[in-house]
Amino acid sequence: MPLQNQLKALAEKIAKLKGKIDTEESTKHAFVLPFINLLGYDTFDPTEVVPEFTADLGLKKGEKVDYAIFQDDQPIIIIECKNWKEKLNSHNSQLFRYFHTTKTRFALLTNGIEYRFYTDLEAANKMDEKPFLEFNITELKENTVHEIAKFHKSNFDVNKIVDNASSLKYTKEIKKLIADELQSPSHHFVKLFASEVYTGRLTEKVMGEFTELVGKAFVQTISEKVNDRLNAALSKEAVQQQEEEQEPEEISKIVTTEEELEGFRIVVAILRRKIAIDRIAHRDTQSYFGILLDNNNRKPLCRLHFNGTIKYLGLINEDKSETRQALGALEDIYQFEAPLLQTVDFYENE
Numbered sequence: 001m002p003l004q005n006q007l008k009a010l011a012e013k014i015a016k017l018k019g020k021i022d023t024e025e026s027t028k029h030a031f032v033l034p035f036i037n038l039l040g041y042d043t044f045d046p047t048e049v050v051p052e053f054t055a056d057l058g059l060k061k062g063e064k065v066d067y068a069i070f071q072d073d074q075p076i077i078i079i080e081c082k083n084w085k086e087k088l089n090s091h092n093s094q095l096f097r098y099f100h101t102t103k104t105r106f107a108l109l110t111n112g113i114e115y116r117f118y119t120d121l122e123a124a125n126k127m128d129e130k131p132f133l134e135f136n137i138t139e140l141k142e143n144t145v146h147e148i149a150k151f152h153k154s155n156f157d158v159n160k161i162v163d164n165a166s167s168l169k170y171t172k173e174i175k176k177l178i179a180d181e182l183q184s185p186s187h188h189f190v191k192l193f194a195s196e197v198y199t200g201r202l203t204e205k206v207m208g209e210f211t212e213l214v215g216k217a218f219v220q221t222i223s224e225k226v227n228d229r230l231n232a233a234l235s236k237e238a239v240q241q242q243e244e245e246q247e248p249e250e251i252s253k254i255v256t257t258e259e260e261l262e263g264f265r266i267v268v269a270i271l272r273r274k275i276a277i278d279r280i281a282h283r284d285t286q287s288y289f290g291i292l293l294d295n296n297n298r299k300p301l302c303r304l305h306f307n308g309t310i311k312y313l314g315l316i317n318e319d320k321s322e323t324r325q326a327l328g329a330l331e332d333i334y335q336f337e338a339p340l341l342q343t344v345d346f347y348e349n350e
Contacts, residue, residue, distance in 0.1 A: 003152065004145045006038040011138045014084075014113060024083040028066065031112025032081050035137070040153030041069050053078065065098045075104045076156065082111040092116070092129070099127035105158055106151075113137055117151075119165050132169035182218055190214050253286055259311075259330065260289040263304045266333045267291050267340065271301065274344050288314065299347050302340060316343045 010031075017030055033043045043049045053068035053075065067079040080095045082088065088109055095118070099107045107118040107127055116131035135144045147168065150161050181189045187207065194202055194210040202210075264282050271280055281295035289306060293299035303314030303322065312324040313333055325336060 003038065003149050004140075004142070007137065007140055007145060007148070010034050010038065011140070014138060018084055018113075021084060024081060024086075027084045027112045028081050031084060032067075032079070032110060035110075035112075035115075036067065036069065036079070039148075039151055050075075063098065063101075065095070068102070068104070071153075071156065075102050076158070077106045077108055077151070078102055078104050079108045079110065082109075084112045086111055088114055088116060092118070092127075096127045096129075100125060105162060119162055121162075121166050121169065128169070130169065130173070132165040132172070134172065182215070182222075185211055185214050185218075193217075254284050256284045256289070257306065259306050260284065260304055263306065263313075263330055263333060264289070264291060266330060267302060270334065270337050270340050271344060274341055275348075293344070293347055301343050315339045316346075318346050 013034070014031055021027055021030055036049055037043050041049050048070055050068045050070060051066065052064045053066075054064055065078045066081040068075040069077040069079070078095070078098055080091065080098065082091055088111060092109055095107050095109050099118070099120070105119055109116045109118070109131075114136050115134070117133040118127050118131050120126050120128060121132065122128050133144075133147055135148075140148075147164075149155060150157075150164070180186075190207060190211045191202060193214050194207065198206065198210065200206065260282075268277060268280050275293070279294050280301070281292050283290045283292060283295070283297070287305075287307070289304040290297075291301045291303065293301050300316050300320070302316060305312040305314060305324065311327045311330075313327055313336060314322045314324050315336060316322060327333065
């Protein structure tokens with residue numbers, strides 16, 4: 001199952017179970033361990049996923065982190081878990097201490113719903129204060145799933161993740177700043193744009209007017225961009241639909257001739273003595289004109305081979321094999337009345 005589907009299934013499980021989960025321990029077992037497992041790590045192998053991993057802090061011995069994921073006998077991710085009801089903001093300092101005493105490059109702080117991945121971009125072997133990857137598992141976007149996939153056992157590459165972590169971290173911070181400015185433009189932000197378009201003195205009154213104008217301008221710009229994208233997508237879809245409608249229908253290579261239909265009518269005249277007419281059907285193919293019992297391909301009554309210079313009647317034997325009989329004229333079909341009626345008996349006696 002693709003990782004995206006697995007994450008979606010876990011999110012649905014969390015939504016159903018969280019009302020029944022009250023402790024940190026149950027959060028670990030119900031939410032966190034399944035997440036570790038879908039990343040490809042064996043949670044039942046104590047050499048790969050180590051619970052209560054010891055991270056001694058100088059004179060303070062016996063300090064333990066909830067889980068450590070190992071690869072090649074080295075910890076690659078340490079994980080600190082909290083009850084799903086707890087906020088994570090006050091707990092990163094504890095993980096910060098653990099990070100310093102291990103050789104890992106990645107730390108994960110989670111309550112089973114919110115996940116925060118840390119590394120040491122700013123100083124070697126010193127965990128950054130801010131995570132480079134942060135998400136709520138119940139509100140995942142496609143690009144976030146792509147980043148989570150990099151931590152999968154089959155993809156894990158320390159250098160690649162660290163190289164990408166810087167971009168992720170600062171992109172996240174910039175997006176947050178943009179969102180804040182859109183919500184409530186700061187003085188510095190308004191001044192940046194006002195000074196480019198207003199030649200007069202930026203008094204308090206002018207800045208007040210531009211605060212509103214800058215906010216409106218950004219909202220309108222984003223709205224126009226979204227509309228442009230939607231219109232472009234709709235236009236592309238309309239063109240595609242028009243092209244599909246204009247595509248010529250494939251001309252069938254099967255041509256049913258009047259001779260074949262006349263042959264069918266002769267066979268019906270023979271077989272009606274034993275079965276109802278509505279049970280006799282025909283189905284034309286490129287190589288022969290088939291006559292069937294109950295319109296069932298498994299119950300051929302006979303076949304008309306009229307496409308060549310010599311015409312044949314294909315009689316069906318009890319083992320469903322075919323014997324061809326040459327016809328001088330269509331009326332010759334009447335000569336094979338007995339074997340045709342006998343074919344009906346094969347199916348009726350089954």
